[in-house]
Amino acid sequence: MMAPVAEFRSACSTEEAVTWLAELGADGCVLAGGTDVMMQYARHELGPAAFVHIEGIEELAGVGRDGVVRIGALVTHRRLAEDAALRTSNPALADAAATVGGWQTQSVGTLGGNLCNGSPAADSAPPLLVADATVELQSRAGIRRVPLEEFFLGRRRVDRRPEELLTAVEVEPLGSRQAEVYLKVGRRGAMVVAVVGLAARLSFDARGAIAAARVALCSAAPTPLRVRSVEQALVGLDAALPGWQDATSPSLRDGIDALMHAVSPIGDLRSSEAYRRAVLPGLLARAIEICRARAGVGVPEG
Amino acid sequence: MEIEVTVNGVVRGVEVRPHETLLALLRDRLGLRGAKNGCSEGECGACTVLLDGAPIDACIYPAAACAGRSVTTVEGLAPPDGELTALQRAFVDSGAVQCGFCTPGLLMTLHALLAERAAPSEAEVRRAIVGNICRCTGYAHVVDAVAQAVGARR
Numbered sequence: 490m491m492a493p494v495a496e497f498r499s500a501c502s503t504e505e506a507v508t509w510l511a512e513l514g515a516d517g518c519v520l521a522g523g524t525d526v527m528m529q530y531a532r533h534e535l536g537p538a539a540f541v542h543i544e545g546i547e548e549l550a551g552v553g554r555d556g557v558v559r560i561g562a563l564v565t566h567r568r569l570a571e572d573a574a575l576r577t578s579n580p581a582l583a584d585a586a587a588t589v590g591g592w593q594t595q596s597v598g599t600l601g602g603n604l605c606n607g608s609p610a611a612d613s614a615p616p617l618l619v620a621d622a623t624v625e626l627q628s629r630a631g632i633r634r635v636p637l638e639e640f641f642l643g644r645r646r647v648d649r650r651p652e653e654l655l656t657a658v659e660v661e662p663l664g665s666r667q668a669e670v671y672l673k674v675g676r677r678g679a680m681v682v683a684v685v686g687l688a689a690r691l692s693f694d695a696r697g698a699i700a701a702a703r704v705a706l707c708s709a710a711p712t713p714l715r716v717r718s719v720e721q722a723l724v725g726l727d728a729a730l731p732g733w734q735d736a737t738s739p740s741l742r743d744g745i746d747a748l749m750h751a752v753s754p755i756g757d758l759r760s761s762e763a764y765r766r767a768v769l770p771g772l773l774a775r776a777i778e779i780c781r782a783r784a785g786v787g788v789p790e791g
Numbered sequence: 792m793e794i795e796v797t798v799n800g801v802v803r804g805v806e807v808r809p810h811e812t813l814l815a816l817l818r819d820r821l822g823l824r825g826a827k828n829g830c831s832e833g834e835c836g837a838c839t840v841l842l843d844g845a846p847i848d849a850c851i852y853p854a855a856a857c858a859g860r861s862v863t864t865v866e867g868l869a870p871p872d873g874e875l876t877a878l879q880r881a882f883v884d885s886g887a888v889q890c891g892f893c894t895p896g897l898l899m900t901l902h903a904l905l906a907e908r909a910a911p912s913e914a915e916v917r918r919a920i921v922g923n924i925c926r927c928t929g930y931a932h933v934v935d936a937v938a939q940a941v942g943a944r945r
């Protein structure tokens with residue numbers, strides 16, 4: 490039995506939070522919405538001396554736009570799912586946020602918490618990866634910017650030092666002739682951790698063929714990951730050609746082969762390894778179809 | 792530590808422990824037993840209360856984080872004269888209460904929905920309550936109750 494947490498400190502500013510984190514070192518635990526922390530605490534998976542509660546730090550709760558979209562660490566899944574401007578600039582992130590737990594989870598669960606928790610199943614990770622996200626970490630020593638792809642080190646391990654606070658995530662908004670989607674497979678339609686999740690951001694040329702692709706996954710490896718080999722294989726794929734979904738089109742077949750090589754799913758209580766592998770090809774094809782529809786390519790005009 | 796939290800409109804000064812959940816504070820120390828302890832893991836929604844108007848699972852939310860904020864429980868829905876809200880009345884009338892364990896949580900989530908949308912669609916109602924498990928009604932009576940409450944408010 491671990492000692493109960495001795496202290497609860499509520500920070501009013503980033504400055505205050507990073508001062509406390511520096512002082513506490515490994516004895517401190519950042520607490521945002523608590524949807525992961527409180528459960529892990531109840532299960533005796535962590536036993537910090539002090540919680541550093543950050544929900545009251547207003548400067549971390551905003552969304553800014555200046556070429557890139559800057560999303561504060563405290564922005565909740567509910568806001569990501571409902572905010573009209575975010576749904577336009579980063580629709581896959583909105584798709585993902587809407588699948589996190591239930592409304593109760595989304596009300597308090599934050600983007601920063603989802604990333605720092607380091608789960609291989611973090612739903613916000615694939616949409617952020619396809620938007621080339623960079624995370625910003627702040628400590629008393631200064632600010633460090635880390636590409637999200639490098640932030641995930643391993644199962645439940647992220648590149649954050651105990652004295653650092655994740656302050657914001659910067660993402661590229663969708664460009665013209667681009668579309669994106671996040672697809673999640675779960676055991677029911679809601680309130681489930683992903684069996685696998687896949688995000689795709691596709692750019693189309695004037696004819697409607699894929700000009701560039703970004704694809705990322707969760708629950709398919711020890712960390713969420715971008716699959717560049719798949720991205721390369723999809724370039725040139727013309728989903729207007731009949732039969733492309735049946736893997737007769739070379740690009741899709743190459744994409745699926747690359748996908749199967751890139752993943753290393755595990756079998757656990759949510760799904761077998763074989764099932765995870767079995768659903769991925771169909772998910773990739775569906776993502777392409779949805780992106781085409783969302784981008785309005787291949788849809789007859791008039 | 793000592794915090795001040797507004798519970799059902801009344802400011803309360805309470806001593807809380809750093810790891811104490813909001814649900815433990817409400818049930819064990821403030822005597823508000825409407826919110827239920829079902830799964831203790833944020834899965835079932837029986838403990839749903841409103842924090843500054845938003846539905847949350849009180850079983851996994853720290854009490855200390857509620858300092859200076861406003862919590863509404865099922866006990867705070869009806870005014871002191873005891874007149875039920877339109878939604879509570881509709882729950883009773885349409886058989887949406889069977890064993891009753893999920894009822895307080897469902898009421899809180901649905902009150903939050905009706906505060907956002909005057910006349911939610913059936914799909915919106917069903918989506919709002921994905922985090923509230925009911926094993927008796929199959930949700931049909933619950934959906935009916937919302938429609939009835941919306942009709943009554945018109």
Ligand SMILES: Cc1cc2nc3c(=O)[nH]c(=O)nc-3n(C[C@H](O)[C@H](O)[C@H](O)COP(=O)(O)OP(=O)(O)OC[C@H]3O[C@@H](n4cnc5c(N)ncnc54)[C@H](O)[C@@H]3O)c2cc1C
Binds near residue numbers: 526603604
């Ligand atoms: C019922 C239920 C269902 C869930 N369903 C899903 C789901 O479908 N998909 C999914 O991805 N997740 C799910 N989760 C997990 C969780 O809700 C999310 O990961 C959420 O985004 C965590 O955010 P939080 O603010 O609650 O984090 P917290 O629990 O407060 O923190 C999580 C971790 O991040 C650290 N941390 C938080 N914020 C910061 C910061 N700004 N800087 C540095 N460190 C920080 C904390 O120290 C902790 O290690 C679910 C949880 C529950 C209880």
